[in-house]
Amino acid sequence: MVDVLVRRDDPRTVRCDPGEPPRTGVPQGSVQFAVERFGLTANNLTYAVLGDAWRYWDHFPAPEGWGRVPVWGFGRATASGVDGVAAGDRFFGFWPMSSRVTLEVAAGPGGLADRSAARASLARVYGRYARALPETGFPPGLDDVAAVLRPLFQTGWLLADRVAREGAGVVVLTSASSRTAVCTAAAVRAHGDPPELVGLTSSRHAAATAALGLYDRVLTYEEVGALPADRGAVLVDLAGDPDLRAAVHRRTAGVLRASVVVGATHWTRASFASSGLPGPEPEVFSAPAAAAALDPSSARRIAAAWPDFAATRAPGLLTVEHRTGAQAVTEAWAALLDGDVDPRRGLVLSL
Ligand SMILES: NC(=O)c1ccc[n+]([C@@H]2O[C@H](COP(=O)([O-])OP(=O)(O)OC[C@H]3O[C@@H](n4cnc5c(N)ncnc54)[C@H](OP(=O)(O)O)[C@@H]3O)[C@@H](O)[C@H]2O)c1
Known part of the structure; x- marks a missing residue:
């Protein structure tokens, strides 16, 4: 049993602590998950x-100065003190990089909701655990794809609405x-x-990236000067590099x-702060906030798009690679x- 811990002030420093042992019983209102x-x-x-600015370290407790990086994937109940949850039930949601975790949850339609005081003020989407069943959007055989892509798919569909x-x-x-x-x-x-x-x-x-066939044009960062500047444009910035953002603003001002x-994929120099750029003031996008603001019919439309995307598009977008054990996880981290993980590799990890 292991917890993978990351220094809050230096993500390159990692240590492995002994994690929760398997429990035979848990307090009423709690479930232990593998x-x-x-x-x-x-x-x-x-x-x-x-982690500090957006409170990602607040989801799972860790020793002073260390954090448990949240990950998306599947957990299996191993001991339950919650009515409606039995050992063996599987859920998709937000977990620490740990072998086991005990959460205070309440069961509701379609899954669980974290009800701990520690997570009460955090974005609600992170405290929801969907039952991993076909009828809740988890078709058989697609768990690996869901572990890698499901939250990013949701963000993509929310961003498409924002862009539209x-x-x-x-x-x-x-x-x-x-x-x-x-x-x-x-x-x-798809719009x-x-x-x-x-x-x-x-x-x-x-x-x-060009070979995926999803972009009309792919340019390198050195080719910002070739961006079209003759029509209304929207920038969706995933790199977070302020110099690159400024260059796009200048070109498309x-x-x-x-x-x-x-x-903030270019994490060593990424910054969300920018002012004085030509063009509109950059706005920070939060998928949890956008998801919380969704009207029910848009939420249903996005959820309904997932099974087909997972089955037909995802296989062309990534090749799943399984890795097991603390050493494999720390090496992947x-x-x-x-920046050595090719984006077409879908790393699916277990401890
Ligand atoms: N705001 C929100 O609510 C929200 C929601 C979901 C995701 N996101 C963000 O979207 C970004 C993309 O996430 P993802 O999981 O889709 O990423 P990913 O697929 O793992 O992205 C990999 C790509 O990121 C760049 N990259 C990764 N590591 C790098 C490094 N160490 N140095 C330089 N470039 C590096 C490279 O792209 P290039 O070579 O093309 O630059 C690489 O091909 C993340 O910052 C994530 O937090 C935000």
Whole structure:
């Protein structure tokens, strides 16, 4: 049993502590879960980088100065003190990088909701655990794809709605190779009469990103000067690099309608702060806030799009790789920090 811990002030420093032992009984209102498998992408690295500012460290307790990076995936109840939850029941949600975790939860339609005081003031979406059943959107055989892509798919569809509100002729995405960008591009295309989609990426990812066939054009970061500047544009910034953001603003200044800052994949120099740029003031996008503001019919539309996306599009977007054990997890974390995980690799990890 192990907890993988990351220094809150330095994501490169990692240690493994003994985790929770398996329990035969838990207090009323709690469930112990075995964290079965989880995806690892730059999104999780951003959780660590923004751990203090966006309170990602507050989800799971850790020793002073250390944090448990949240990950998305599947947990199996191993001991239950909650009516309606039996040992063996499986849930999809937000877990720590740990073998086991005990959560205070209440059972409701479709799943569980965290009811601990510690998480009460955090975004509600992170405290929801969906039953992993076909009728709740988890078709058989697609758990690995869900572990890697499901939250990024949701973000992509939410971003497509945000982008559509501008009625722009061009959408520019930075870190276009990232799974979130790719899901956003797919979602923008699904809207019908899509704008031109231009992906900006590093030269090492340009060819593979273009080969996905989701962008009308893929440019490298050195080619910002070739961005179209003759039609209304929206920037969707997943890299978070302030110099790159400024370069896109300067190039599209007269036509930029919205600058939506979503991510921080270029984490060593990323910043969400920017002022004095030509064009609109950048706005920070939060998928949990956008999800909370969704009307019920949009929420149903997005949820209904997932099974088909997972079954038909996802296999072309990533190749699942399983890794097991604390050493494998810490190695994967280090590779992620170094930018050494090709975005077409879908890392699915277990401890
Ligand atoms: N605001 C929200 O609510 C929200 C929701 C979901 C995701 N996000 C954010 O969206 C971003 C993308 O997440 P993801 O999980 O989709 O990422 P991902 O698929 O793992 O992205 C991989 C790509 O990110 C860039 N990258 C990754 N590590 C890097 C490093 N160490 N140095 C430089 N570049 C690196 C590279 O893209 P290039 O070579 O193309 O630059 C790489 O191909 C994250 O910052 C995530 O937090 C935000």
